Amino acid sequence: MPISLKIDFISDVSCPWCVIGLSGLEQALARLEDLVAADIAFQPFELNPDMPPEGQNIGEHVAQKYGASLEQSTAARANIRARAADVDFTIATGADSRIYNTFAAHRLLHWAGLMGKQRALKRALFEAYFTHGQNIADYDVLVAVVRSSGLDGDAARDVLDAGAFADDVRAAEGHWHHEGITAVPAVVINDRYLISGGQPAAAFEKALRGIAAEMAAAAAPTAP
Numbered sequence: 001m002p003i004s005l006k007i008d009f010i011s012d013v014s015c016p017w018c019v020i021g022l023s024g025l026e027q028a029l030a031r032l033e034d035l036v037a038a039d040i041a042f043q044p045f046e047l048n049p050d051m052p053p054e055g056q057n058i059g060e061h062v063a064q065k066y067g068a069s070l071e072q073s074t075a076a077r078a079n080i081r082a083r084a085a086d087v088d089f090t091i092a093t094g095a096d097s098r099i100y101n102t103f104a105a106h107r108l109l110h111w112a113g114l115m116g117k118q119r120a121l122k123r124a125l126f127e128a129y130f131t132h133g134q135n136i137a138d139y140d141v142l143v144a145v146v147r148s149s150g151l152d153g154d155a156a157r158d159v160l161d162a163g164a165f166a167d168d169v170r171a172a173e174g175h176w177h178h179e180g181i182t183a184v185p186a187v188v189i190n191d192r193y194l195i196s197g198g199q200p201a202a203a204f205e206k207a208l209r210g211i212a213a214e215m216a217a218a219a220a221p222t223a224p
Contacts, residue, residue, distance in 0.1 A: 002033070002034065002035055002036050002037040003035065003036050003037070003212045003215050003216060004036075004037050004038075005036050005037070005038040005039075005189055005190060005208070005211070005212075006038075006039060006041075006189070006190050006191065007025075007038050007039065007040045007041065007187060007188070007189055008040075008041050008043050008187070008188040008191075009021075009022060009025065009040050009041070009042050009043065009185065009187055010043040010044075010045050010176050010181050010184055010185065010186040010187070010188065011042065011043070011045060011184045011185045011186075012044075012045050012046055012047045012102055012184055013102045013105045013106070013109075013122075013125045013126065013129060013136055014047060014048070014099055014100060014102050014129060014136070015045075015047055015184050015185065016080045016084065016091055016093075016130060016198075017080070017184070017185060017197065017198035018126075018184055018185040018198065019084060019087075019089055019091070019126050019130060019198075020080075020083050020084055020087060020089070020198035021185035021187070021197065021198035021199060022122070022126075022185070023084075023087035023088070023089060023201075024087065024198065024199050024200050024201045024203070024204050025040070025187060025199075025201075025204050027087070027201035027204075028201045028202075028204035028205040028208055029204075029208070031201070031205055032205060032208055032209065032212075035208075035209070035212055036208060036212050040118075040119065041113065041118070042109055042113065042118045042119070042122050043172055043176060044106040044109065044110070044169050044172050044173050044176075045173060045176060045181065045184045045186075046101075046102055046103060046106070046173065047102075047184070048061075048065075048099060048101070048102075049101075049103065051099060051100060051101040051102075051137075052101065053100075053101055053137050053138075055098040055099055055100040055101070055135065055137065056098060056099050057096070057097075057098055057099075058073075058093060058095070058096075058097045058098060058099055059073050059095050061099045062076075070095075074095070077091075077093060077094070081093075083198070084130075086200075087201075089126070089127075089130070089131075090130070090131045091130045091131065092130065092131055092132070092133060093130060093133065097133055098135070100129070100135055100136050100137040101137040102136060102137070103166075103169065104136075104137060104139065104142060104160055105125055105136050105137075105142060106169045107159060107160070107163075107164065107165045107166060107168075107169055108121065108142060108146060108156055108159060108160070109121060109122060109125075110165040110168050110169055110172075111155075111156070111159050111164065111165055112146075112149075112151060115151075117149070117150070117151055120149040120150055120151075121145070121146065121149045121151060123149070124145045124146075124148050124149035125145055128141065128145045128148075139157070139160045139161075142156065142160060143156050143157050143160070183196065183197075185197065185198060187204075189208075189211055190211075190215075193207075193211050195207050
């Protein structure tokens, strides 16, 4: 019988390494379906919580936040695009792209989680932002993304307009900060094991096999 794993995937919608990491994790779980059974809960993390609604040019933002030159920023984006392509995801961000506030998107992800529909919405949000360059702080854009993922757009509009789940998202963000999560993606298994970064499938597979073996050994009866 497969070993049950609880997986918290802590990430931001505007984090390219989170796209890559999620794909690696999903591929690893597919390879291990006879060994482990896992539920993924998507947890909120804002890379830029103070970002205004209109966003900021990506090159300007990276230079301001990390001190990266135009050449460094361009090279980093090329590397990210290549890594994403390896997992069949298209990242089309360029020098004219913008970083946006993601708090409203996290509120919708919390709402989707109450219905067990987080993964479809998470994937749709990643595609809207990274592939199509859409403003994921804009409510009209978010409602359209919700509909594209198979969820109720009118209900999503109500969530957005009412400011629903803001306290829940803030509480979850506070919890993970308190647990020491300062960068994403961060994958927490059974509230105990941490896998950091946008790892390839092989790295996730190795880690999950080790965790499963440790859990199986702990559950095995001891000799009298």
